[in-house]
Amino acid sequence: LCLKAVVTATNYNWTFEKLVLHLLEEYQKINKSCRIAVVVFSNVASLQMDQMLSKLKNNSTLCLKAVVTATNYNWTFEKLVLHLLEEYQKINKSCRIEVVILV
Numbered sequence: 001l002c003l004k005a006v007v008t009a010t011n012y013n014w015t016f017e018k019l020v021l022h023l024l025e026e027y028q029k030i031n032k033s034c035r036i037a038v039v040v041f042s043n044v045a046s047l048q049m050d051q052m053l054s055k056l057k058n059n060s061t062l063c064l065k066a067v068v069t070a071t072n073y074n075w076t077f078e079k080l081v082l083h084l085l086e087e088y089q090k091i092n093k094s095c096r097i098e099v100v101i102l103v
Helices: 016-030 046-057 077-091
Strands: 002-006 036-041 062-067 098-102
Touching (some): 016 077, 036 046, 046 062, 062 077
Parallel strands (some): 002 098, 036 062
């Protein structure tokens, strides 16, 4: 999967994370079979989290999951999603997401 963007007056000041998230959203609009969801857990009991995770396993959507920690507490949502995608690619070697930015 190669996401491409051209720097414009609209996205010139966007962070890299915001640009990647925007590209993924646009890609999902075009490619209806590609579905990515993000679930962030904060202050959820372990039992409840386990129950929710077991329900999500059967979901055909690529579901990226995160728990709020001291490390990611102050991250933007865009940075968290980008980090989760990087981790997903490390685990799933067949999945490659590349971003090309044309200036």
